[in-house]
Amino acid sequence: MKKRLSILDIANSLDISSTTVSFILNGKAKEKRISDKLVEKVEKYVEDVGFRPNSLARSLRTGKSNIIGLMVESISNPFFANIARLIENKAYNNGYKIIYSSTDNDTTRTRELIRMFRERHVDGYIISPPEGIVDDIASLVSAGVPVVLFDRYLPGLDVDSVTIDNFESTYKAVKDLIRSGRRNIGFITVDSLQTQMQDRLAGYEKAIEEHGLAPHVKEVDFNQIPEKVIRHLTAFFRKEKDLDSIVFATNYLGISGLKTIRNIGLNIPGDISVIAFDDHDLFELHNPSITAISQPVDEIADAVINLLLNKLNKGSKPRKEQNVVLPAHLIVRDSSKGAK
Amino acid sequence: MKKRLSILDIANSLDISSTTVSFILNGKAKEKRISDKLVEKVEKYVEDVGFRPNSLARSLRTGKSNIIGLMVESISNPFFANIARLIENKAYNNGYKIIYSSTDNDTTRTRELIRMFRERHVDGYIISPPEGIVDDIASLVSAGVPVVLFDRYLPGLDVDSVTIDNFESTYKAVKDLIRSGRRNIGFITVDSLQTQMQDRLAGYEKAIEEHGLAPHVKEVDFNQIPEKVIRHLTAFFRKEKDLDSIVFATNYLGISGLKTIRNIGLNIPGDISVIAFDDHDLFELHNPSITAISQPVDEIADAVINLLLNKLNKGSKPRKEQNVVLPAHLIVRDSSKGAK
DNA sequence: TATGTATGTTAAATCGTTTTAGCAAGGTGA
DNA sequence: TCACCTTGCTAAAACGATTTAACATACATA
DSSP states (O other): OOOOOOHHHHHHHHTSOHHHHHHHHTTOTTTTTOOHHHHHHHHHHHHHHTOOOOHHHHHHHHSOOOEEEEEESOTTSHHHHHHHHHHHHHHHHTTOEEEEEEOTTOHHHHHHHHHHHHHTTOSEEEEOOOTTOHHHHHHHHHTTOOEEEESSOOTTOOOEEEEEOHHHHHHHHHHHHHHTTOOOEEEEEESOOOHHHHHHHHHHHHHHHHTTOOOEEEEEOTTOOHHHHHHHHHHHHHHOTTOOEEEESSHHHHHHHHHHHHHHTOOTTTTOEEEEESOOHHHHHSSSOOEEEEOOHHHHHHHHHHHHHHHHHHTTOOOOOOEEEEOOEEEOOGGGOSOO | OOOOOOHHHHHHHHTSOHHHHHHHHTTOTTTTTOOHHHHHHHHHHHHHHTOOOOHHHHHHHHSOOSEEEEEESOTTSHHHHHHHHHHHHHHHHTTOEEEEEEOTTOHHHHHHHHHHHHHTTOSEEEEOOOTTOHHHHHHHHHTTOOEEEESSOOTTOOOEEEEEOHHHHHHHHHHHHHHTTOOOEEEEEESOOOHHHHHHHHHHHHHHHHTTOOOEEEEEOTTOOHHHHHHHHHHHHHHOTTOOEEEESSHHHHHHHHHHHHHHTOOTTTTOEEEEESOOHHHHHSSSOOEEEEOOHHHHHHHHHHHHHHHHHHTTOOOOOOEEEEOOEEEOOGGGOSOO
16 A cells, blocks of 8 residues: 655656746646746656645645535425536536535535535535525625525525526416416415525416416425325315315425325326426326426526526625526426316 | 644643553553553543544555545536445544545546556545546556556456446347337547447447347447537538438437537437436436436445455455446436337 | 856755653652 | 653644745857
């Protein structure tokens, strides 16, 4: 097990100082007037022995890590997994690596993760924040650390964010149901105060109200295992026998909802029309195929990483905070088609 | 933006040496005979000012990072996302953090990732290795770094691994099809030499051969976009008109396969029986529901993290390499039921 | 000759920890 | 009194990079 080389080993082997090696390795040869001959010699040697500087030592000295901390609600949620994958790629292409972690929407855990990331000197943060974390993020921001929020934002906190127009997305979806003749439109969401959930609910309520209809909202507990969700939904459907359509406010609610509907034996769209949030292979392949509110995952990832890279590069130049709001797209499929 | 405290600041404030603070913070107070009074005073102060040691500096000095590097094929594949999620949790509970990255099955990229992880001094590696990476992993192992492979292994390399019994899983699945009267059984896989794919193929071939049937194997290119896969599968199904059943060797092939079958207008299981790999909400909810070879994700994650923690703790005590092989489970659903 | 300036390189401080080796003061036994 | 423990603490050297400030040397200018 041979010891890893250090910059000093290189310097000794070549009978020069470690400073010189460092300058060359950091592309400061010109600036520091190192002779071309020496530069070439060092570069060749470094290449030959496959030397790579220890990034810990570098980070310790410079305070920079070239690492971005990514905190999503749960990496096993396909929406977040896809975003993470895209962000990872784009970051990688720009010389950054990603440390990710799932917050589980748990404030304490998130707080700990932020602390860990800070200790590790990550250069920037990408966060889909849980409730109750606003102070921690505020203190990050006021410490001058680049932060970009996505999927939801924190009202009252001036920080870059990327979200979709949640209000408009459910508003349009519900209008679409109404247009095709539905009147008893249910809305299944989680009991979360996060902005994206509140906005989705508000969009639903607005559409319902505009048409003088009665709302039928079911909020299930956050962070429940699917079996429990299904039990609650079953009870809801049993109670609300008149529903002719239903909108699910998240992808996992949609999946549990479809299982529930199948268990109960309701017919889609004959008995009930369905619209789900986030597109998914499952919704496309389902029989009947399920109408979905599709988030522009690619654009979200793009916007997020661009905002962050901007902050990272512009350094301290205090650009105004940006709040990017992207449109979602209603993909109409069989589950919401057909006359009444 | 106030500067972060260092252990030296603490020491100065209390008029003691940083050594003492370090000893106390690392639980060596007893061993180093620091007086209880002082221990208490330091602990209180540290708590009050919320000091947390800089883990970069610590890692630089100790060579340990309490970080595990996790490299999966792609985090957007639900199988890997789930495993990653579980591993992350278990690692977290044991004081370890995870840095993950997707390899894309790209050898070069994987090599770079390993290098990055080494630079960052990760304490251990969990890898679902792409082809052609055996030398790099061998050199990790021979450097005494804890490594656990999963999902596949590298023949000829003596290193801990966790896999499922891929051979047995497809063997049984195909036998099941034969038992229910199928004779023209197709097998869709990818053109990969990775062990898990080869074993799945071998299990299929063995069952086919035992019954004197003719194999119908289609290998699609690795790393293709779904649209292309579907195009190839369409051609395959058009050519092999006699197929009465099909086994998909991965979850994403299953999904593309189902889309293809739907496009072509084949009836499941009337025209064709279907068995897919990896269970998935989609397979459960599909109409008809799809029989799936379900990997024990929880047990896999458990085994992986246990093996790794073992290595990490036992230190240099050279325990014999372990190769855990877990059974997969055939979940029989409607897509493979019904008489001929 | 003295002064300035461009060129090429480096010594040493620094980042914030851990760890080795050892110091001072007080007690104990002979 | 001397030699030797114990107790309680600390100085200083790592870890491996970056960066500041400076040092020679050569050459040109006045």
